[in-house]
Amino acid sequence: MSLNSIFQYFVPKDRKFFPLFEKASGNLIHLGEALNELVNSSDPNRRAELTKKIEDLEHVGDDITHQIFLELGKNFITPFDREDIHALASAIDDIADFIHGSAARMSLYKVTDITAPFTKLAELILQGxxxxxxxxxELKNLKNIRLITDSCVRINSMENQADYVFDRAVADLFEYEQDTKLIIKYKEILSALETATDKCEDAANVLETILVKNA
Known part of the structure; x- marks a missing residue:
């Protein structure tokens, strides 16, 4: 190993990790927007296109997560604790997974009647x-801590709203829907959507941990 290679091994890799995290979280917005368009579209062909787009974006997220993990293995010095880098990357990846899972279930179960709870949960996911x-x-310099904490508070509030929407929707299914198969299908999709909001909260919790450790 050359002296330059050894030197590079110890140089902080802020220029590596932060752009990757920003790409990963930016990709989530694209996923959330596609999901919202999906649940608001009545065109079967357009919905099929959006389901494929969400699948492709989920693969993009997987690739970014893989790059982050590779950088963790290659670099001795990291901008914040290694376990927090891993936890944040995993939480972001989980959000993408459950957005994709929600869309995939709608397609697999051939659900065409999109109910209000679906659209509301999709809206909350995008907000998160x-x-x-x-x-x-804001992670790259930690100068605007208030902006980070305010975002985390909004994510926690969003997740609480999602819990209520999910619980109310499931209760209504059990009370008013007579088709058992439809109850199972809708509950599965609602569960995947609600879990995506849980994963947003998990990511916010990691961010708050990073703030505490680096304050």
């Missing part, structure tokens, strides 16, 4: 992705 992207964008 936007707030997460704002917070991640």
């Amino acid at each position: 992705c936007i707030d997460l992207n704002k917070a991640v964008g």
Whole structure:
């Protein structure tokens, strides 16, 4: 190994990790926007296109997560704790996974009647992705801590709203829907959508941990 290679091994890799996190959180916004268009579209062909787009974007997220993990293995010095880098990358990846899972279930189960709880949960997911992207964008210097904490608070509030929407929707399914198969299909999709909001909160919790450690 050359002296230059050894030197590079110890140089802080802020220029590596932060752009990757910003790409990952930015990709979540694209996923959230595609999901919202999907649940608001009545055109079967357009919905099929959006389902494929969401799948492709989820693969993009997987690639970014893989790059982050590769950088963790290659670099001795990191901008913040290695376990927090891993946890944040994993949480962002989980959000993408459950957005994709929601869209995939709608397609697989051939659900064409999109109910109000679907659209509301999709709206909340996008809101969480936007707030997460704002917070991640401030990680590189940690000068605007208030913006990060405000974003985390909004994400926590969003997740609480999503819990209520999910619980109310499931209760209504059990009370008013007579088709057992439809109950199972809708509950599966609602669960995936609600879990995506949980994963947004998980990411916010990691951000708050990073703030505490680096304050």
